[in-house]
Each structure stands twice: as C-alpha cells, then as structure tokens.
Amino acid sequence: MTFFHFLRDGVREMLRGPRAYWIWLGVLAALFAFGALNYFGQLRDGLVVTGMSDQVSWGFYIANFAFLVGIAAAAVLLVIPAYIFYRKDVKAVVLLGEGMAVAAVIMAMLFVLVDIGRPDRAWHVIPFIGRFNFPSSLLAWDIVVLNGYLALNVFVPMYVHYCHYRGQEPKLKLYFPVVVVAMFWAISIHTVTAFLFSSNAARPFWNVALLGPRFIASAFASGPALIILTLQIIRKVTDYPVSQSVIDTLALIMTVAMQISLFFVGAELFTDFYSETNHATSMHYLFLGLDGFSGLRPWIWLSVALNLVAVTILSIHPLRRRMLTLNIACVCGFLGIWLDKGMGLVVPGFIPTPLGEIFEYAPTATELYIAIGIWAFGFLVFTLLAKASIAIELGKVRARPDVSRKPIVGAPSIPAVAHRD
C-alpha cells in the first residue's frame, strides 16, 4: 500500500509545478507528438521516406542510437565515485545521473524501433515466444544488455527513493551488489554496441579492435558534458543543492576521456592513411572525399574542430575552472562527439559499399523530425523523473506517518537526505 502511495505521490509531484515547468513540458510533448505524427507517415509509406538505401542501410537513427548508448553508460561515472569512493557530494546527484541513464536508454531503444522495417514483429525478439538468436547475433546481445541496464537503472533508484520516501535509509547490503553489477553492466552496454559494428568483417572501417575502447572513451567525454550542463540547470531552476565539487570532478573525468578519445582517433587516422590500403577508403571518403563525393567532409572537420576546442579548454586548468569556458567546452565536446560517433562512424562504414560503389547519404526531413521527437521524449522522461526525485530527496514528498510501516518522528523536516551517508 505504501508503495502504491509512493508511486501516486511521485506522479503527483511530476504533474505539479510553476507555469514555466508546464510550458517546458508542453513544448517537449508537442515536439514528441510532432515526431510521432511523422513516424506514422513512415509506417504508412515505409522507410523509403528516409535517406537510407540498400547502399547506406543505416543512417541517422542508428547514429543517434550509438551515441545515446554512450550517454547512458556515462551514468557510471557518478555511480563509481558515489558508491565505491563514498563521495557524499556525488552521492547527492547520483540518482539524477541514473535518471539520465534511463532517459538515454529509452531514447536509444526508440531509435532502434523507428529504424526497423517491421516494428509489428518486434515480439519476435522475445526469447521462447519469438526466436532469439542468442548468443550468435550481436544485436541479440544488445537487446539483453540494454534491457538489463534499463531495469538496473529503474530498480536501484526506485528502491532508494522508496526508502527515502518512507524516511528510512536504504539497506546498503541489499543494493550494493546490484550497484556493482550495474557498474560493469554500464561498460558492457557500450562495448556491445561497439561490437555491433566492429563484428562486421564486411565493413573494414568498423572492423577494428579499437572501436570498443574508442566508444567508451568518447562516451566518458560526452556523458559528463551533458551531466555538467544538466546539473547547472537543476541548480538554477530548483533549490536542490548541487555541489561545485561534483562538477569539478566530472570536468576532470571529461578532460582525460577527451584526451584519450582524440589519441585513439589519431591512432586510427595514422594506421589508415599511412598504409593507404583499400581498407582506408571509408576514412578517405570521410575526411577528404572520394571520386568527387564529399558529403560528410564538412561535418567531420566541424567535429574535429569542436573536439579540439573542447579539449584545449579542458586541458588548461584556469579555463576549465571558469564556468563560462567549461560550458563552452561541454557544448563543443557534446556536439563534436555526437557528429563523430553518429554520422562520422555509422555512415562512412557503408561508403563505399562492399562492391566499391560510392552512394552518399543525407538524412531527410522526416528522419530529423522523428529524431527530434525522440530526443524531446527523452528530455520529457528525464524532467519528470528528476522532478519527482528532487522532491523526494528534499523531503518534500514523504509517506504520511500513519501509512508508513515505521513512523518517524518529525519526518517532514528531514533535510536533504541525499547528503546523508
């Protein structure tokens, strides 16, 4: 019964807020509806409404999917300091990070759903009822790890919130083992997503052992970038205490990850461009163009420029410590990696085709609209989760003593539980 009240009060809190909150929710819902409308058009006419072709058979959707799995995995960068190093300041925001992971995994899954030709047959992947080609298919692995990660990031925070809601401390013995699993699981989701690409011997551009490490490194740069920006917004629009030390830690992690990530990119560029084998043609197409085709060239160079700006700011201590320059680095790094991992990784894998044909790809308006709808949905999910989480953690939403099993004297006045160990 208390659990029911917990859910009811949580939802009630999500639907309560000032005018600006409702305008924000309204805008997101409208964008989502706009995306959904476009998706119905795609369902009716087929994926022909996208820019994809037999030559470039994955595009903007899968690019966003790969990027978002990285964002989801990056929540682990809050989980590790919070639970392993007992950083109280980080523990205060770890639940928000897990909320972001939930939103990112949902977005990633939606991007796969809108990409498949027969969403009506999605039930075929359900083990036993459908036919699940596990462990042979890497896509089957991805389905397992993403669903598992979603479950972990729903249930652990739900348990912690539920305890706080009842004015109790969560039992460490109960959830710590799950947190350890979730940590390794976070690495696994992005590794498996990288293997989805690198397992294809048919596509030399992806078929490199460095792809997995590259994915992790870039995720650990783009993820903190988004978390740093989000935490500042939360600090501004709510009275939730976000310690500056958390942002400093994340900025440092982002710096190192960005440096490693760019080193990996350099290593790949050297290997491909020095040997100049046929395996390098995709890379050649991406950075320099091939036979007069160079659709991706401006984007990849923009990505390189953004990443260099970000890594320069981050690597210079005074610049990293100033919020303005740090925020510039975060925006640049986030966009730079989005371009790099999205369009810069997925699309050139298909160009040229295994038979040497160069056929370019650019997303259509429909693809962009559907993508905007999914991103809006992710923001909506995060906003609602964060709203309820903050209210519970600040003690604003509490079980009434008469319904909680263990009445606590003066429960409503407990300040920010998140700060307690």
Added chain:
Amino acid sequence: MSDERDHYDGQVNFSHYRRKFLKGLAQVGLAGGVAASASGVARAAWGGSTFQDALGDFFQNHYQRMTPEEMKDALARIERNAKRKFGVDITCVDTPPIPGVVFGYALNISKCKGYRDCVYGCIRENNQGRDSQVQYIRVLQMDKGSMNLERSEHYYEPESVPVPGKFYLPVQCMQCDNPPCVKACPVGATWKDPDGIVVIDYNWCIGCRFCMAACPYWARHFNWTDPQIPAEELNRATNYLGNRPRMKGVVEKCHFCTQRTRKGRQPACMEACPTGARVFGNLLDPNSEIRYILEHKTVFRLKEELGTEPKFWYYTDA
C-alpha cells in the same frame, strides 16, 4: 509439399504450448474478423488484407516451427493476399531441399559480356519490385588487369557491350557456407538450408538490416517500400522461401531460385544468360559439370580472406 517438412529446430516442446496459446488468440481474432467483415470495413482497415488474415500473418510462427497445418494456412494466406493485391491467382508451395544435394555456382568471366540478361531474367522470375529497382545480381564493369572492386563501374551504359579493355563480373549472393548474415540476424529469420542455400522467412524478418551490414558481397536488399509489380508480369509459380511476393520492410536476396532448382530446373539467371557463362549444379555429385569445373579449371572466389566460404566460383577459359 508441406507434409515433407521435417527440419524443426530444438524448441518443439515449448512450441507446442505456444501454439496452443496462439491458436486461442487466433480463434478470438477469427470471431472478431467475422464481425468486422460483417460491418464491411475489414478490407480497407487492414492494409489490403482481411482482419483474420492480418491477424494470421501477425501471429504466424517461424518457418522452422510451423506444423504442416500451420504451413498450409500460411501458404493459403499468401495466395489470398496476392489475389487481393494483384488480382491474380498465384500458387505458393513450400519446396523442401532435395536430400543429397548442395548447390554451387560457377561463372566463366571470359564468357560474360556484360549484357545483364541475368539481372532482368532474375527480376522477372523472382517478382522483384519494379519501381524499387531491387536487383539480386549486380554486374560490375571492371578494368582489365585489375580485380579492384573499388574501381568497378556499376551503372555502365555504353552503346554496346563488351567495351574494349573491360571485363564483367556479375555478383550475387554467394550462399556462403559460413554466412555472416545468418550470424547477425537477431531473430533467426535467415538460415542455411541443408542444400546450402541461405534462405529468408520474409514473414519472420523484423527489418533491422543487420544482415545487410554483415554481408561482404552486398547481396542483401531491403524493401524500402511496398514492392510494385504489374499484375500481368507477376510470376505466379511461387515458393515460400523463394519468389513469393514480398512485403515492405523486409530483407530479400538471391536464393538460387528455390522454386526452380529444388525441382531440378536451372536458376533463371543461368537460363537467361545468352553466352553460357553460368554453370549451376550439385556439388555432391562427382559427375556434375560444376564439379568438373572445380577440378579442371583455375577458379577463384571473391573475398576469400573473410572466411565466408562462398559456394560461388569464378573461372576463366585461359
């Protein structure tokens, strides 16, 4: 034909319960369907299908798990759907592989002149979408003196072929013995049958296109939209794992013309080839022409270094 099927996978036990469950659902659906057709809206509302056929398609089991009765229903549904869509009576059968046969293909590139008759013979035989330009065979115009696919010309259109200084390399599904596409498919909608042909259950494919990323020969093609075929051009003799009309959102590819070759006929591309460059046959028959070629000619296969073990060889007269 369908009662000859005996290649179930290992999930039969569970399948029994699942079938019972789905049968229950289908009966509920049938009742609903009768009500829907009584109200006269069934046809328009269910994408050119009746409600019960749409439901039957939705709950249709994987090819390898269907009972003979379920297969009979599925084949009848395919025929009804084609009748509704094209206004044509087609026959759809499920032809099992012939025991003791593994098919292989050999192509003489000295004889190929780049006419593309195989490409168009294949389109007509296999009911490929005409507007969508799905083609199972791509003929590459290559510079003599090089095997670099990246310098191949795909859309050559000279006054006449062959062009001096060029040779022609037709590429289609290699029916790999170690097919990367089969490994990639998350739902097992594609597999290698005992006669070596890599087939697709078009009703099980979810359209994720992972197989297309995995294929090193660009053999797989996706129905980006509903395939359009003029009714009078439809090949009415169809096969479940072969040339039956496809739906949008699924992957298809060359299947060595299962509807012909499993009944002892030549594939359509071989029949269409005016130069006799193509040799098709049973690799297990030591007296077959293809075995003669493999034993007496210098042959090569595309991208052998990838370990896919294609069952498609090229050779020259020289």
